[in-house]
Amino acid sequence: MELRQLRSFVVVAEEMNVGRAAARLHLTQPSLSRQIAALEHDLGVELFARVKRRFVLTAAGSVFLADARELLRRADDAVLNAQRTQRGELGTLRLRFVQSATFEALPRLLGAFREAYPEVVLDLEAMTTLHQIEALRDGRIDVGLLRLPTAEPGLNSRLVTEDPLVVALPAKHRLAKRRRISLAELAEDDFVLYSEASGPSVYGRIVGYCRDAGFVPRIVQEGVDVQTIVSLVAAGLGVSLLIAPTPPIDPASVVYCKLSDDLPTWSLSVAWSPDNSSPVLERFLQLG
Structure with missing residues (x-):
């Protein structure tokens, strides 16, 4: 059983006339008749019968028509999905x-x-x-x-x-009202930073910048994500250095400030x- 035979069968069933069906399919009537005969032979059933000079579906043909339409629909979908996947529209x-x-x-x-x-x-x-x-x-x-x-x-x-590095400060921090601050001004503060395990490159660069500013940051808490770090800053556990853009915050809890140091962007x-x-x-x- 071939898909072209199924398509031919469905068109003949819709037209109930071999001549009109052949014209729709751009086939000769003998060629279309041979396809239907081959399909009936493969299935082992008669799909059409002549009743009082009319071309009608047999009981088997009526049941097979619904299944044939579903098979053709699925075949068409398979082709379309393959083409869309190749175009990057699916996957x-x-x-x-x-x-x-x-x-x-x-x-x-x-x-x-x-x-x-x-x-x-x-x-x-x-x-x-x-x-x-x-x-x-x-x-x-x-x-x-x-x-x-x-x-x-x-x-x-x-x-x-x-993206630049910015400072996250508790809202009540002594420098919270400043628009810009230098790293050196944070030398005496406790720090909340990414853990070295969760972000070794970030951790290493930030600690390096602090050392260049003349101090080793006193890290009292570590976080695995930026939301946790900001929450710890809001709780007053320390200050932090974050890569912008930063998460939205309540300005009554946390303040973001720019750095005056000439640091590389990220x-x-x-x-x-x-x-x-x-x-x-x-x-x-x-x-x-």
Whole structure:
């Protein structure tokens, strides 16, 4: 049984006339008759009968018609889905992101992608830069939104934003009303920072900046995510240094201040493996 035979059968059943059906199918009447005969032979049943000079479906033909239409619909859907998958309109995008991307870049990029390709499944999870690099190289994810300190061998990347470091202070802190402060002015404060295990590159750079300003930060609490760190600052446990954009806060609890120090910005990049041929990834990169 072939799909072309099913299509021919459905058209004949709709027209109940071989001549009209042949014209719709752009076939000769003998060719169409041979297709129907071959289909009946494969099925072992008669699909049509002549009743008082009329061409009608048999009982078996009536039941088979509904199933034939469903088979053709599913076959058409399979072809369409394969074509749409090849165009990147269907499939799954496995994306990982650093938490500092969640307040501006991630919503912007995903919002545009979701609008353009609403049927693509998004597999999303927060992940540190180091773990993203490993997952990209292993082929476990398609794209990463991460903080690359330098070009990473074996990966392609594209800059998304350059973000500054800002100070998070308890609202009652002595410097909370200042628009800009220097790192040196925080030398005597307790600090709340990312744990070295959860963000080794962030931890290392921030501690390095403090040392360049003449002090070693007194770290009294650590957090694995920015929301936790901000909550600890709001509780008055210490000050923190965060990569902008920062999470929304109650100004009665936490204040963000700019730094007067001339510090490097933090690059937020999209990274992917050049060996990944996913059409969905290609569409995401085109929009980004």
